[in-house]
Amino acid sequence: MNEQLLADEARYVMQTYKRAPVEFVRGEGALLFDSEGREYIDFLGGISVTSVGHCHPAVVNAIREQSGQLQHVSNLFYTAPMVELARRLSESSLGGKVFFCNSGTEANECAIKIARKAARARGVENSEIISFEGDFHGRSYGSLSATPGLSKNPDFAPMLPGFSSVPFDDAAALREAVNDDTAAVLIEPIQGEAGVFPLSDETLVAAREACDKSGALLIFDEVQTGVGRTGSLWAFEQGPVRPDVITTAKALGGGVAVGACIGNSQTGEILAAGDHGSTFAGGPVAASAALAVLDLVDDPAMLRRIRALGDRLTEGLASIEQVVEVRGRGLMIGMRLADGIVSSEVNSALLENGLVANAPRPDSLRLLPPFVLTDEQADHAVTVIADVLAGYHPVESK
């Protein structure tokens, strides 16, 4: 590892991340290459971003062509890629209007504003937004206030008023919490940062019914689950209910920063001129990259392939003695390790053995591989995980 790079990072970059001691210099498909020429299979995808693989030729071409033609003019003018992207996002999901932004956090910020304005229109002055414990919605003050695990950190108090949470997947608690003052239920259909925990159908139905009864909006944060990750373009398509608003980012740009908040025929009409904005949002380069990603992912054959790869990996991982649970859907996979095995140690060993993964909680690893993974790469990854875990002796039986 380049000592000067380590020293400069420590000297000049705010130390908000713990980085693994690897410098990546190139990516191609499901593979990453470090500065010492070592090859890795990427089972993290930049945290669910590079879902069509690193440097997919269609995404590279779209960025190249658009950046040679027009990069930015602001939202004070019309640009075709942005309008076309809005059409594709709307028609593939809730059918309403779209607001563009540059990240998942900002997409949720927009959804929160929509919810509060809609509540005010119903005559509710101090409305509340309810999430589940363990949810992650972002790092700005609105989305942070809706992230129960982080919002209690006194270093950043005070949080915004009007946010509360109920225990994860507790349908009864959610029904009880939602009332006439509720602006929205803002939830992840499958919690990602918490370690891959899907909500039950019962809870999703309870959320829909409670919102319908009170007039609150049901908002799905699909920042991690969206754009094919679970084997359908949007995770909500595989569940029993339709949300009123969805938010997306991460995989949408294939590696370029872009986010969107998508409404239905009613929620897409709530924000008016001057209510919200963002200088870079929906810019031609990001929108062109996202259109190239949607061309690849919004395709039944690709979505079938994601489900098949997910099944293949789940079966392989479940057969490893030290893996006691495999959770998730499609290529969003969490695996719990047997008692006494520390996931961060395993994760470091995997990296040393050429597999990039992630340890979101002490007992679990998270896998978010790209959709362009070959069967051989999938099987090889399972073998690497099994070989690394063979060095650990479970103290818990299955």
Ligand code: PLP
């Ligand atoms: N929502 C969910 C479900 C996420 O997983 C994340 C990021 O991990 C975010 C929101 C925040 O997205 P961003 O980091 O792009 O602001």
